[in-house]
Amino acid sequence: MVDIFDEVTEELHHDRAVALAKRYGGYLLAACVLVLAGVGAQQVWQSRQAARADQAATQYLALTQTADQQDAGISADQATQTAKALVQFAATAPEGYKVLAKLRAAGLYADSGHGGEAISLWNQVSGDAKADGSLRDLATLLWAEAQAGHAPDDQVLGRIQPLTAQGNAYHALAREVQALVYLHQGKPDLAKALLQQLSTDPSAPDGVRNRAQGLLASLNG
Secondary structure, three states, rough: HHHHHHHHHHHHHHHHHHHHHHHHHHHHHHHHHHHHHHHHHHHHHHHHHHHHHHHHHHHHHHHHHHHHHHHHHHHHHHHHHHHHHHHHHHHOOOOOHHHHHHHHHHHHHHHHOOOOHHHHHHHHOOOOOOOHHHHHHHHHHHHHHHOOOOOOHHHHHHHHHHHHHHOOOHHHHHHHHHHHHHHHOOOOHHHHHHHHHHHHHOOOOOOHHHHHHHHHHHHHO
């Protein structure tokens, strides 16, 4: 009896499968075609993105080659022209290269005496939600270093504060800026406390520790 029920059940399953295939077979086939088309489109998109990234890398390196080779020897006019070209490149570049180009252009503008253009670019990068977090922090740090003693002290301190956390890659440099702003505010005790921390911070760059020690010695007379 069990065998008969099993056979009947199998027949019912078979009949239902056939009926479903007849009823929905066209839809299933269309779905399969769409899936395959989607996979193909994804592969084409990835290939185009890779080609675009390669092209952007080549363009970026070509634009910065002269500045990198000459380094400090680049003239102010050359720096300015390279910065302008990088900004133009950034307008259509993929996100990663767009941010790198703006940061490089800002540095060149700053070096050639165009502080306003540099500050504008640093603000653009720091406010770009699509940019990598570490690059946004770097833009904020560079802005703060340039604006310390020029922009309102509270504004500089407010923007630099998140970077002073111990886990931040730029915490030592951010605290150095913080100490300089405290000095500008006429708060030497707060500045000395930070400089003392920096002078013995093993995670701080050597340059930061050395500057902190020198500034402490100068403040302590």
